Amino acid sequence: MGLSETMKAVSDPQRRTILTLLLKGRLSAGEIASHFPNLSAATISYHLSILKKAALIREERYKNYIYYELNASVFEQLLLWVSQFTGESNEANL
Amino acid sequence: MGLSETMKAVSDPQRRTILTLLLKGRLSAGEIASHFPNLSAATISYHLSILKKAALIREERYKNYIYYELNASVFEQLLLWVSQFTGESNEANL
């Protein structure tokens, strides 16, 4: 927790791709990994652990699988920080 | 330019502090540096160069000084990315 942790998590392109994939719904670690033919499963697991530590995603175990899904609430904080610097008209919307 | 560059620039705590300082108005490199007693002027200059490369700030030379100020437009892109993951009601506001 903490803005730095969140921002660092989100500043990596592979991790942003993971987050974008999860926009469409939850996916298992393996399903996520299969979208990255150039990265090992271990590397994906590492990225997932960082996203999880930042609470940007949540994990749910089912059978043999570990499913990951977005945890929208943390993105709100991110939005809050960013919107200081924009029109400011967004503030009312949070 | 590019979201990665922007996000990486913004993911460093010292750089976020610089951006927050600039919310109140433009400051010279030295004025910025004086807010960081624990960092050298060279280090601040390095951070400013990263923020500038990401176009989050703009520089203006006046006399002996180099003044820095926020460049709000790049923050909009950041907001756009983040708001995908939140309520989505913000989209209309950009």
Next chain:
DNA sequence: CCTCAATTTCGAAACATATCTAAATAGATA
């Protein structure tokens, strides 16, 4: 044109991150 002050650039050290392969774990099911 010389010097001063503000700032940046350079080169090096310390630290952090992303990635891999191989090994470990955890759970399902034969």
Next chain:
DNA sequence: TATCTATTTAGATATGTTTCGAAATTGAGG
């Protein structure tokens, strides 16, 4: 319980980042 599959953890390496002190640059003003 033995084994298979999904996933994580460990250890190693390569690359990238932050920082510093010292030197270079730039512009102002005597």
